[in-house]
Structures are given as C-alpha cells and as structure tokens.
Amino acid sequence: MRYALAVTRTGHFGQAADECAVSQPALSQQILALETLCGSTIFDRLKSGVRLTPFGRDFIELARPAVAASEALDNFAMRNVGKPNRPIRFGLIPTVAPYLLPEIFPALTRELPALKFTISESRTEAMLESLGDGSLDIALIASEPPAGGPRLVVSPLFEDPFVLATPSDELTAEPVSLAALEPERILLLDEGHCFRDQTISACRLEGERSTRTFAATSLSTIVEFVASGQGVTLLPQISLRKEASDPRIAVHQLDDPRAGRHLALVWREATPLGRTFEDIAAVIRGTRPGD
Incomplete structure (x- = not known):
C-alpha cells in the first residue's frame, strides 16, 4: 500500500x-x-x-x-x-541531494553509527505528502511548509546564498544587481522545483516573463547551457564545488539585497523520534560544504 x-x-x-x-x-x-x-x-x-x-x-x-x-x-x-527499529526514511530535494549527500552521509554514519537510513530524492510537495502519510520520516527542504499540511517540526540548518553563473568570456561587473539582468537570458528549472520559484522571486520575473524563460530538469543541465553561452542562471552556494568546476563558467557575487534560501530539516510533530531527528539536524549543520 x-x-x-x-x-x-x-x-x-x-x-x-x-x-x-x-x-x-x-x-x-x-x-x-x-x-x-x-x-x-x-x-x-x-x-x-x-x-x-x-x-x-x-x-x-x-x-x-x-x-x-x-x-x-x-x-x-x-x-x-526509545529508538528506531528500522532505517530512517530520509528525503531530500533535487537541488540539495547531490551537493549535500557526499558531505552529510559519511558524517551521519560516523557520528550516529547506530542509525541506518534509506535515502530518496523528490520535490518538496511530494515529500510533504510522504511525511503526512508516514512513508517518509524526515525531509531536507528549502522552503517553508505551507499551512494546512501535516503538523511538522521545522529545524533550521543554515542559509544557502545564491550566486550568478555566466559564461566565463562574458564581462560582468561585480557585485551583480539582479534588477539589471535581462529576463530572457535567465535559465530556470522546470515547474515544481522550489528553486525555480525562488529564482523567479529573486529576479522579479513576473507573469509572462517567468514562462518565456528556458526550463531544465536539473541544475547540471542549466550549467551546461550557461557554459555554451546560452544565458545566465542563479546557483545555490552549496552546488558550486560540483557545478562551477567547468572553466567555461564564471561565478559572481550578488549585490545587496542578496538572494538565497534557508535549508531546514522537517519531520512530523507527533513522532517519538524527535530527539533523534534533532541529533541528525545537528550533524548536518556541522557538515556544510565548503566549511
């Protein structure tokens, strides 16, 4: 079932x-x-x-x-x-999983050796539904859970600021003002990704301007298009070690007010494993990429 x-x-x-x-x-x-x-x-x-x-x-x-x-x-x-009798079912959003898992999974294994995990990747809406029906124990998300859903505990992890990625041969003055970007050049993830919505909000892409932009299924795809000179994009700081290693890409800091997102671990309020999940959150806070 x-x-x-x-x-x-x-x-x-x-x-x-x-x-x-x-x-x-x-x-x-x-x-x-x-x-x-x-x-x-x-x-x-x-x-x-x-x-x-x-x-x-x-x-x-x-x-x-x-x-x-x-x-x-x-x-x-x-x-x-007083302890889990099965693996903890841990979900992460696609714009976090490939960048944090290589850091946090070894740390969780080392710091909390008694715990076992099954890892899955899904979008925020689907994971919140999974938390509600009990098929997921904890989820790492980057947006506030909507009202009217399951009663959740939200444990903040850390801020993840955005940067601008452009072709490396493109002259770009720093820090970059998001208001000065040409909307038609901004490359986005497809609908359903919270990072798409955060980019649209940060760049103030409203109405038709948000639907005319290119939409990709992953940040890696967008980065390849940027490297090929097809446009520019915002990237979360945690992705830079993986996504900004291409010499055809240049990364630029943003002008104030800087855009970003807040990562958090969430779980059902009624769970008996709240203390265990807080321990997991504490380990994740100490393993931020680049620290």
Whole structure:
C-alpha cells in the first residue's frame, strides 16, 4: 500500500521506486501482486506514466488511513523502546541531494553509527505528502511548509546564498544587481522545483516573463547551457564545488539585497523520534560544504 501511495503521488513507477528506495522491478512486482489480490487494476499504465483507475481511486482513499494506522503502531513501538527499529526514511530535494549527500552521509554514519537510513530524492510537495502519510520520516527542504499540511517540526540548518553563473568570456561587473539582468537570458528549472520559484522571486520575473524563460530538469543541465553561452542562471552556494568546476563558467557575487534560501530539516510533530531527528539536524549543520 505504501508503494501504491508513492505511485499515486508521483504518477510514475520509476519515480515512486526512487522515493521508496527500491528497484523499479521490485516495486512493479509488488503493485502487480496487490492488484492480483484485489482482483482489479489500480493503475492504468500509460506511455507518459500511470493514472488511477476508478477502482484505484477508491482503493487509495481507503489505503491512506490504513497506512497511517500502521505508522501509528510503528511509532508506538518505537516510543516504547526509545529508538528506531528500522532505517530512517530520509528525503531530500533535487537541488540539495547531490551537493549535500557526499558531505552529510559519511558524517551521519560516523557520528550516529547506530542509525541506518534509506535515502530518496523528490520535490518538496511530494515529500510533504510522504511525511503526512508516514512513508517518509524526515525531509531536507528549502522552503517553508505551507499551512494546512501535516503538523511538522521545522529545524533550521543554515542559509544557502545564491550566486550568478555566466559564461566565463562574458564581462560582468561585480557585485551583480539582479534588477539589471535581462529576463530572457535567465535559465530556470522546470515547474515544481522550489528553486525555480525562488529564482523567479529573486529576479522579479513576473507573469509572462517567468514562462518565456528556458526550463531544465536539473541544475547540471542549466550549467551546461550557461557554459555554451546560452544565458545566465542563479546557483545555490552549496552546488558550486560540483557545478562551477567547468572553466567555461564564471561565478559572481550578488549585490545587496542578496538572494538565497534557508535549508531546514522537517519531520512530523507527533513522532517519538524527535530527539533523534534533532541529533541528525545537528550533524548536518556541522557538515556544510565548503566549511
């Protein structure tokens, strides 16, 4: 049922498998076994992904509280023993995971050796849903959780300022004023990434100007376009070790008021593992890239 909820959230078997930290064949096999048990298909398999069947919509509505009840029993057991009895399910957004994981995972293993983790990468909205239904324990995000969602504890980690990346052969006076940038030259991530929204806000790209810009699926793709002279982009400071190593890229500091984001670790308020999650947050604060 947890796998079915993940497929419902993502609309894709592969993305759901990544979120659940299992292989796609294993997840697909379990979904097929669930459908066989139910005697009806839960998902229509499409070329572009999957969608719920009429039976599937009713099934998922009943599965959500069932999974939540299972999580409540799990939490009760963990509260009794005072420690996790399974790996901690840890989610990170795509504009953080490739830059922080090489730093924080060894540190977590060294500082908290009794803990085990399963790691997944997903967008903020999907991770907040996963926290709400109990399929995720903690998430590292870069935006304030919206009101009306699950009751969460937000543990601030550190600020992650933005810089401007341009082609290295382009003359750029520093510090750079975001107001002076040409909107049509700014390259963005595609919709659904909080970093896209933060860039649009920082550069004041409103209305049609925010939709006319190029949209990519990853920062690495955008950086390659910048290196090829196709435009400029904002990059988070934590990404520079990986994304700014190309000599075709130049990095520039921004003029005041400087743009940036605040990274935080979040978890459900009702969890019995709050102290453990605070320990995890403390380790992450001490392993910021570049420190």
